[in-house]
Amino acid sequence: MTTANKKKIASRPVLVTGFEPFAGEIDNPSLEIARALDGKRIAGHPVVGAILPTEFRRSLTVLGALLKRNRPQLVIAVGQAGGRSQICLERVAINLIDARISDNAGEQPVDVPVIRDAPSAYFSTLPLKAMLQGLIASGIPAVLSQSAGLYVCNQVMFGLLHQLQELRPRARGGFVHVPFLPQQATRHYNAPSMTLATMIQALTLCIETALATGDDLHFAAGATH
Amino acid sequence: MTTANKKKIASRPVLVTGFEPFAGEIDNPSLEIARALDGKRIAGHPVVGAILPTEFRRSLTVLGALLKRNRPQLVIAVGQAGGRSQICLERVAINLIDARISDNAGEQPVDVPVIRDAPSAYFSTLPLKAMLQGLIASGIPAVLSQSAGLYVCNQVMFGLLHQLQELRPRARGGFVHVPFLPQQATRHYNAPSMTLATMIQALTLCIETALATGDDLHFAAGATH
Amino acid sequence: MTTANKKKIASRPVLVTGFEPFAGEIDNPSLEIARALDGKRIAGHPVVGAILPTEFRRSLTVLGALLKRNRPQLVIAVGQAGGRSQICLERVAINLIDARISDNAGEQPVDVPVIRDAPSAYFSTLPLKAMLQGLIASGIPAVLSQSAGLYVCNQVMFGLLHQLQELRPRARGGFVHVPFLPQQATRHYNAPSMTLATMIQALTLCIETALATGDDLHFAAGATH
Amino acid sequence: MTTANKKKIASRPVLVTGFEPFAGEIDNPSLEIARALDGKRIAGHPVVGAILPTEFRRSLTVLGALLKRNRPQLVIAVGQAGGRSQICLERVAINLIDARISDNAGEQPVDVPVIRDAPSAYFSTLPLKAMLQGLIASGIPAVLSQSAGLYVCNQVMFGLLHQLQELRPRARGGFVHVPFLPQQATRHYNAPSMTLATMIQALTLCIETALATGDDLHFAAGATH
Numbered sequence: 001m002t003t004a005n006k007k008k009i010a011s012r013p014v015l016v017t018g019f020e021p022f023a024g025e026i027d028n029p030s031l032e033i034a035r036a037l038d039g040k041r042i043a044g045h046p047v048v049g050a051i052l053p054t055e056f057r058r059s060l061t062v063l064g065a066l067l068k069r070n071r072p073q074l075v076i077a078v079g080q081a082g083g084r085s086q087i088c089l090e091r092v093a094i095n096l097i098d099a100r101i102s103d104n105a106g107e108q109p110v111d112v113p114v115i116r117d118a119p120s121a122y123f124s125t126l127p128l129k130a131m132l133q134g135l136i137a138s139g140i141p142a143v144l145s146q147s148a149g150l151y152v153c154n155q156v157m158f159g160l161l162h163q164l165q166e167l168r169p170r171a172r173g174g175f176v177h178v179p180f181l182p183q184q185a186t187r188h189y190n191a192p193s194m195t196l197a198t199m200i201q202a203l204t205l206c207i208e209t210a211l212a213t214g215d216d217l218h219f220a221a222g223a224t225h
Numbered sequence: 226m227t228t229a230n231k232k233k234i235a236s237r238p239v240l241v242t243g244f245e246p247f248a249g250e251i252d253n254p255s256l257e258i259a260r261a262l263d264g265k266r267i268a269g270h271p272v273v274g275a276i277l278p279t280e281f282r283r284s285l286t287v288l289g290a291l292l293k294r295n296r297p298q299l300v301i302a303v304g305q306a307g308g309r310s311q312i313c314l315e316r317v318a319i320n321l322i323d324a325r326i327s328d329n330a331g332e333q334p335v336d337v338p339v340i341r342d343a344p345s346a347y348f349s350t351l352p353l354k355a356m357l358q359g360l361i362a363s364g365i366p367a368v369l370s371q372s373a374g375l376y377v378c379n380q381v382m383f384g385l386l387h388q389l390q391e392l393r394p395r396a397r398g399g400f401v402h403v404p405f406l407p408q409q410a411t412r413h414y415n416a417p418s419m420t421l422a423t424m425i426q427a428l429t430l431c432i433e434t435a436l437a438t439g440d441d442l443h444f445a446a447g448a449t450h
Numbered sequence: 451m452t453t454a455n456k457k458k459i460a461s462r463p464v465l466v467t468g469f470e471p472f473a474g475e476i477d478n479p480s481l482e483i484a485r486a487l488d489g490k491r492i493a494g495h496p497v498v499g500a501i502l503p504t505e506f507r508r509s510l511t512v513l514g515a516l517l518k519r520n521r522p523q524l525v526i527a528v529g530q531a532g533g534r535s536q537i538c539l540e541r542v543a544i545n546l547i548d549a550r551i552s553d554n555a556g557e558q559p560v561d562v563p564v565i566r567d568a569p570s571a572y573f574s575t576l577p578l579k580a581m582l583q584g585l586i587a588s589g590i591p592a593v594l595s596q597s598a599g600l601y602v603c604n605q606v607m608f609g610l611l612h613q614l615q616e617l618r619p620r621a622r623g624g625f626v627h628v629p630f631l632p633q634q635a636t637r638h639y640n641a642p643s644m645t646l647a648t649m650i651q652a653l654t655l656c657i658e659t660a661l662a663t664g665d666d667l668h669f670a671a672g673a674t675h
Numbered sequence: 676m677t678t679a680n681k682k683k684i685a686s687r688p689v690l691v692t693g694f695e696p697f698a699g700e701i702d703n704p705s706l707e708i709a710r711a712l713d714g715k716r717i718a719g720h721p722v723v724g725a726i727l728p729t730e731f732r733r734s735l736t737v738l739g740a741l742l743k744r745n746r747p748q749l750v751i752a753v754g755q756a757g758g759r760s761q762i763c764l765e766r767v768a769i770n771l772i773d774a775r776i777s778d779n780a781g782e783q784p785v786d787v788p789v790i791r792d793a794p795s796a797y798f799s800t801l802p803l804k805a806m807l808q809g810l811i812a813s814g815i816p817a818v819l820s821q822s823a824g825l826y827v828c829n830q831v832m833f834g835l836l837h838q839l840q841e842l843r844p845r846a847r848g849g850f851v852h853v854p855f856l857p858q859q860a861t862r863h864y865n866a867p868s869m870t871l872a873t874m875i876q877a878l879t880l881c882i883e884t885a886l887a888t889g890d891d892l893h894f895a896a897g898a899t900h
Contacts, residue, residue, distance in 0.1 A: 023449070081450035085760070085867040086860065094317055094346060094371070098447025111354075111443045121319065121346030129336075139858035141868050146319070146372035150447030177450055182873060183814035185761065192760035192867030193816050198857060218336045222323025222375030224248070225306035225402055310535070310642040311635065364633035366643050407648060408589035410536065417535035417642030418591050423632060473899070531900035544767055544796060544821070548897025561804075561893045571769060571796030579786075596769070597821035600897030627900055668786045672773025672825030674698070675756035675852055 012073035013046045014207050015066060019079055019152065022054035022104055029181045029199055030078035036200050042207045045073065052077075054152050055105040056097065060159040067163055074172050074210050076126070077160055078203065079153035081177035082184070085192040087135060087142035087202045088177035089128045093158035094121050098150040114158040122161035124174030127209065127216035134209040140202045141194075144221045148175055172210055176203065237298035238271045239432050240291060244304055244377065247279035247329055254406045254424055255303035261425050268436045270298065277302075279377050280330040281322065285384040292388055299397050299435050301351070302385055303428065304378035306402035307409070310417040312360060312367035312427045313402035314353045318383035319346050323375040339383040347386035349399030352434065352441035359434040365427045366419075369446045373400055397435055401428065462523035463496045464657055465516060469529055469602065472504035472554055479631045479649055480528035486650050493661045495523065502527075504602050505555040506547065510609040517613055524622050524660050526576070527610055528653065529603035531627035532634070535642040537585060537652045538595035538627035539578045543608035544571050548600040564608040572611035574624030577659065577666035584659040590652045591644075594671045598625055622660055626653065687748035688721045689882055690741060694754055694827065697729040697779055704856045704874055705753035711875050717882045720748065727752075729827050730780040731772065735834040742838055749847050749885050751801070752835055753878065754828035756852035757859070760867040762810060762877045763820035763852035764803045768833035769796050773825040789833040797836035799849030802884065802891035809884040815877045816869075819896045823850055847885055851878065 018034030021027055031051055038049025048070050052059045067075070081088060095113045102108045128144055135142035148154040157175035164173045178199050179185075185193035243259030246252055256276055263274025273295050277284045292300070306313060320338045327333045353369055360367040373379040382400035389398045403424050404410075410418035468484030471477055481501055488499025498520050502509045517525070531538055545563045552558045578594055585592035598604040607625035614623045628649050629635075635643035693709030696702055706726055713724025723745050727734045742750070756763055770793055774783045803819055810817035823829040832850035839848045853874050854860075860868035 079450065084450070085865050091321070092319055092346070096316070096348070098369075098445060100445050100447050100449055108445060110445050110447075111441075119345055120348060121317070121344075123321070123345060136861040139856075139861060141857050141860035141866065143865055144323075146375060147448070149450040150371060151449040153450055181814075182816050182869075185816035186811045186814060190760050190818055191816065192854075194857075194868075195870050195873060198870060216336075220323060220325050220333060220335050222321075222325050222335075223372070224325055224376040225304065225309070225374040225378055310640050361636040364636060366632050366635035366641065368640055404642075406589075407591050407644075410591035411586040411589060415535050415593055416591065417629075419632075419643075420645050420648060423645060529900065534900070541771070542769055542796070546766070546798070546897075548819075548895060550895050550897050550899055558895060560895050560897075561891075569795055570798060571767070571794075573771070573795060594773075596825060597898070599900040600821060601899040603900055666786075670773060670775050670783060670785050672775050672785075673822070674775055674826040675754065675759070675824040675828055 013048050013070050015072035015075040016049045017052050017077045019054045028080050029178050043211045055103045077175045082180045088145035090145050090148040090175040114155045125172045126174035127213040129217040130213040131206045131209045238273050238295050240297035240300040241274045242277050242302045244279045253305050254403050267432045280328045302400045307405045313370040315370050315373040315400040339380045350397045351399035352438040354442040355438040356431045356434045359430050463498050463520050465522035465525040466499045467502050467527045469504045478530050479628050492657045505553045527625045532630045534629050537592035540595050540598040540625040564605045575622045576624035577663040579667040580663040581656045581659045688723050688745050690747035690750040691724045692727050692752045694729045703755050704853050718886045730778045752850045757855050762817040765820050765823040765850040789830045800847045801849035802888040804892040805888040806881045806884045809880050
């Protein structure tokens with residue numbers, strides 16, 4: 001491979017997506033993270049930050065268009081997980097939707113697959129344990145999570161991994177859940193939170209680690225139940 | 226189908242499995258449930274209650290032998306989920322093991338599949354929402370759960386659904402996590418618990434509902450994250 | 451003291467109070483406990499079980515009348531603490547009301563003392579550590595609690611200890627918080643619960659221990675924060 | 676009063692105390708807060724930040740010396756409450772010690788009063804609701820707390836309010852519990868945290884509000900149990 005080709009590959013973009021506020025919130029930390037990282041350059045790669053609608057019907061269409069337009073090497077979709085305390089690196093997306101609340105378009109699908117005739121689940125293709133180790137080494141609280149729920153976040157993670165497998169099998173992708181922002185937590189009794197600055201640092205570290213890591217590390221980090 | 230054949234099918238056994246105590250516990254509610262239901266008859270079906278070793282290597286061999294010997298129409302594997310408050314009907318098993326602690330044989334596999342070349346996940350084939358509705362109607366606290374963890378419980382749920390699909394595709398199967406027993410909770414600061422009597426009533430209801438229900442109900446019961 | 455007098459003292463009643471349902475609940479475990487124990491005899495003492503209104507204005511008047519009528523040797527007021535997992539033996543009542551929700555009469559006092567010119571707090575005069583040890587030895591999950599809140603439960607505990615000190619300084623009294631009943635927990639997402647039978651056993655044990663114990667035990671059971 | 680006298684009063688110091696790390700931690704956010712604020716000037720008042728030993732025997736002696744030397748107008752003692760999610764403004768200190776773990780000197784007193792013959796409890800004399808409102812208006816998650824535990828934090832809060840009442844009855848004082856720092860939370864599974872910058876902003880706001888507020892606000896903010 002020529003140096004010019006190498007450089008071209010090295011400079012392929014990283015896509016970071018966030019969601020519009022939902023569930024009565026006026027903020028969404030994932031939206032702020034995507035906005036903050038948009039236009040940045042991490043380890044030589046331009047970052048495209050984009051916002052997805054929190055809607056079952058439109059989220060994957062918008063994501064698909066972003067994948068085609070940007071041809072990213074790495075995609076991290078980010079979503080808000082109100083009530084969680086730490087950065088949650090999601091391991092797996094399930095081919096199932098069961099919406100406890102309506103989405104932003106008023107839809108509430110129950111017990112339907114994300115994509116008919118697709119596999120029952122996709123595992124994140126991000127090097128999650130290297131990312132976890134990197135976050136903890138930088139003093140950022142993080143855990144691996146075994147479930148991204150059954151709402152739009154899980155749907156987008158599933159759809160992302162499905163589309164990547166079909167369109168860009170060499171690209172890596174996955175999903176990261178983040179806590180409430182402090183100002184959101186003031187409106188939820190005793191809810192944990194994390195500052196936007198910490199979250200941006202966390203996602204930057206995740207991207208750097210994912211770009212720098214080939215095979216993932218292996219150390220015990222699972223839940224017993 | 227002749228009446229005799231019908232009767233024969235109707236009387237096929239129900240298999241309920243529990244686990245040996247693990248993680249330093251001297252009790253395991255799932256073991257007590259399996260013992261209590263063993264030999265009972267529910268809706269005309271004999272119940273076989275059996276104990277699985279809490280060991281990655283042996284659990285699925287023992288389960289496989291039980292399936293072959295008993296040829297059950299319905300299988301519910303039960304496991305202890307210390308820290309959870311309610312009966313947890315598990316939706317999905319993941320083809321991944323990441324043991325945070327050693328099993329009872331001292332093994333601690335990390336980041337390996339339950340079964341190589343098997344699907345990424347299996348969904349429970351139990352009518353979970355009918356079971357949830359039945360439990361709640363009887364005053365028993367219950368929720369659907371999106372993750373059975375990445376330890377022996379998830380391994381057994383995955384292996385069960387894999388084996389059923391291959392050997393007994395018409396049989397239904399799944400996994401139910403139960404809280405600590407009260408006496409266990411006395412040794413865990415502020416941990417929730419449930420009495421054995423309530424758990425036995427819950428599993429009996431689950432079996433009755435699974436035997437009586439064709440297509441499952443559909444109402445919203447998912448987690449948003 | 452003559453044997454007749456001793457017997458008379460020995461047979462003085464035990465008063466157990468519960469509350470009417472509140473906060474939209476249709477049940478209250480404390481009410482069921484008081485009803486179940488009413489008329490029972492524990493260690494030779496008749497038990498009077500009575501119901502207090504969940505109202506700031508009337509609760510202490512009703513309690514005062516009960517104390518005067520029954521002249522109990524031991525008083526345990528019981529209240530519901532939805533969300534807690536275990537039997538909570540309350541250590542202290544605070545001379546402060548700050549009602550987050552209205553009481554059953556529609557009153558919502560904020561930042562007022564329970565009793566003007568009374569001490570800032572009263573400690574339970576029950577042998578809490580002996581009771582805790584007795585509960586745990588019987589397999590009933592229990593903890594000591596550092597706060598009974600700032601609602602009607604704390605008000606009743608404070609008023610009880612104030613009235614006992616003035617009227618019946620030799621009588622012992624205190625407050626026990628109990629979790630939701632299972633049927634209540636079915637209406638609260640993932641809430642812990644305890645069966646009425648376990649709660650009745652717990653309160654019976656508490657009464658037996660309080661009647662049989664002179665000086666309390668001393669072992670570490672505090673919260674660090 | 677002359678302008679010179681007024682100025683002298685206006686410039687009386689604010690004392691902020693933190694604790695040495697304890698319970699196996701290598702950090703303590705309260706220590707960092709006290710260090711960061713030491714030497715600052717808030718609303719014209721010099722801030723003295725000082726560190727207390729996390730020891731039952733020495734903490735109150737050191738605190739007493741600080742009060743005598745600095746003659747503060749306002750004292751806020753700060754302590755770490757690992758596991759809590761938000762800034763916790765403590766309402767009340769109890770005249771009781773029950774140490775679940777040894778202090779930094781290896782002492783573990785159980786069921787003894789903080790100060791013999793002192794009242795059963797002291798209420799914070801800080802304008803807690805004005806402080807709560809100020810924090811929330813600034814987007815900082817905060818709650819009122821009904822218990823500071825029964826360890827060194829509660830002891831120091833009790834001793835502080837006792838000493839202020841005797842020595843400096845016009846000075847205001849109280850206690851604020853803060854969550855783990857992010858780097859601490861990385862060593863505690865799924866623990867909530869708060870950045871030092873947010874905590875310093877929170878304490879600065881608390882001091883400003885306490886200095887600027889005469890009578891406290893009154894709005895409902897209590898716990899029901």
